[in-house]
Amino acid sequence: MFHMLKRCIGTSAAVAGKHNFRKFLLYNKRGTRVFKKLRAANPQLYPDMPIDKRGVRDTGVSRNGQYIEIPEKIPELVVPNLDGCKFKPYVSYRAPDVVQSEFTSQDLFNALYAQKIIDDFSSGKLEEDGSPKESSTEESQTPDEAWTKARKTGSDMF
Template identity: 50%
Template sequence: MEPCVLSILGKQFVRAVSTSACACGKRNFKKFPIYNKRGTKDFKARQMKNPHPDVPIHTYGTRPIGYKAGTSFMQIDEMIPEIVVPDLTGFKLKPYVSYRVDDVVQPAMTPEELFGAVYVKKITEDFKMGKLGPDNQPLNPSPEERLAPEEAKEKVLTIRTDIV
């Protein structure tokens, strides 16, 4: 069939009829993965019997609970996830906190505040009653005075959260 050529103002327009489909370039199917549900029924059946090593088995984010040894699957009980849910009977708090609640912001605790919260009361009582020994050490130290610095800080932080 001879194409029809039309020329208007120096431009040529070609009109032709084609009986074959347009190729529109080369197709590269290697970049389109066909694992699991994207393949045909025949492809899935072949993958179940003899999986192709280049086509990965996609698990969609689930963790395996065993391993495949030859044609059989070996389940490992330690790999099965165990969901531990606490018993909330008699729990008094509600499970919802409103977004309208003001943010609680606590400034960093200074050493002076820590000393005042834990030790000042006992030291002033010992001083007024004359129960301080040489070098102003207490004769009968209280449990608070025996605390390590980390334990004292933890105790004060729990007291501050109870007040707020």
């Protein structure tokens, strides 16, 4: 009898269902939920099994077995109140480009102090040395107050 030879395409994978599980990174997946709660409550019982935090930083420190929360390490999201805002969150690609020159210290002086100096000069409210007789709130600030006010959130918008 003559047997016919056929070429077949195998439908099973080359590894026949066997996988190398060492290459699959399964973080914090060893054990049941009860075991994980026990491990989280008593990490000194299981020192060989580190808990992977996946890049998340702690918001406190451990001292003498106590976890101390540090308020400065807790992230705070500052979100403005947008009630009554007429702007929409989408900016069209057809919006015109804004071309603006660099904002220099001369521009800042002109925006804040120039008009008051002109008004004081024209009304004769300047001393002989050029200082104003009636100082504004900006002029009466100490250098420390001005430095603090300049670094507050939103101070760069006017």
